[in-house]
Amino acid sequence: QSALTQPASVSGSPGQSITISCTGTSSDVGGYNYVSWHQQHPGKAPKLIIYDVSNRPSGVSNRFSGSKSGNTASLTISGLQAEDEADYYCNSYTTITTVIFGGGTKLTVL
Amino acid sequence: QVQLQESGPGLVKPSETLSLTCDVSGGSVSGYFWSWIRQPPGKGLEWIAYIHYTGSTTYSPSLKSRVTISVDTSKNQFSLKLTSVTAADTAVYYCARHRSSGFDYWGQGTLVTVSS
Numbered sequence: 432q433s434a435l436t437q438p439a440s441v442s443g444s445p446g447q448s449i450t451i452s453c454t455g456t457s458s459d460v461g462g463y464n465y466v467s468w469h470q471q472h473p474g475k476a477p478k479l480i481i482y483d484v485s486n487r488p489s490g491v492s493n494r495f496s497g498s499k500s501g502n503t504a505s506l507t508i509s510g511l512q513a514e515d516e517a518d519y520y521c522n523s524y525t526t527i528t529t530v531i532f533g534g535g536t537k538l539t540v541l
Numbered sequence: 542q543v544q545l546q547e548s549g550p551g552l553v554k555p556s557e558t559l560s561l562t563c564d565v566s567g568g569s570v571s572g573y574f575w576s577w578i579r580q581p582p583g584k585g586l587e588w589i590a591y592i593h594y595t596g597s598t599t600y601s602p603s604l605k606s607r608v609t610i611s612v613d614t615s616k617n618q619f620s621l622k623l624t625s626v627t628a629a630d631t632a633v634y635y636c637a638r639h640r641s642s643g644f645d646y647w648g649q650g651t652l653v654t655v656s657s
Contacts, residue, residue: 432602434585467643469586476635476650477586482643520586524642528599530576530588 435460435521435533442539448509451536453521454502459531461502465524468497468506471535472517481506508538516540543568545636545648552654553630559623559653563636570594570617574639577610577621579632580650587632591639592619626655 436454443449453460453468460466464484469477479488481497484504494509504523508515521533549561563575576591590600590610600608604623612619623630631654637644 463642465642467641469643471586476647477644478647479640479643479645482645483641486641488640488643488645522586522588522642527602529601530591532578532586532588535585 432459432525432529432531435523435531437519437521437533437536439534440537440539442541443508443511444541445511445513447511448507449511449538451506451508451519451521451538453504453506453523453533455504455523455531456502459523459525460499460504462526463524464499466497466499466504467522468495468504469520469522470515470517471520477520511540513540543638543646545638545646547634547636547648547651549634549651549653551652552656553626554657555627555655556625559621559626559630559634559655561621561634561636561651561653562618563620563648564616564618565638566617570612570614570619575612575619576637576639576644578635578637578644579630580635581629581632589621589623589634628655631655 468481471477485497571594577589592610607624609622633650635650636648638646
């Protein structure tokens, strides 16, 4: 199974909105509503910010939102803040019940 | 508050077996799925395997021949064994709890280096 495809990097200014895409196939992203997003700051463990395409765990800012269309899932961060600068990873279940991650996207807040 | 803590050797010789344990505190392994995930230095996340508290397992196709995951509900922990390691297995290894498609609790991670 190949990794899900994410842009290597994205950037935005404080207050702006950015979107990170996560592209898979009908055997993973497109097959189920089982896509999640994690935020990882340097030297830290990842943190769950979106699960099952668009659900936010308790305590996660509503500036983070998720969606999916076909084989591509998206994470949108609105009202960018300096603290949002981090790496972001999507993951999905597959049709053979395994888990696959995206390659990760580095978000830079200008 | 659920906490996960990985433990095991930080250095493993090539061709030997990497063994890690994840201790779960503040909650029970029962009722959940649990995963091992790794991250080579400077690279992305790679899922290795998951286990249900009942013992049902699922492995990454690329690692399946070398990996065993197990759970011990009496000790509230689960474990990973990876055989025939090479330098390519050098990574930070994380244990994590599933919340549907995501992972809501993670250990702090443990760096395992494969070197003679």
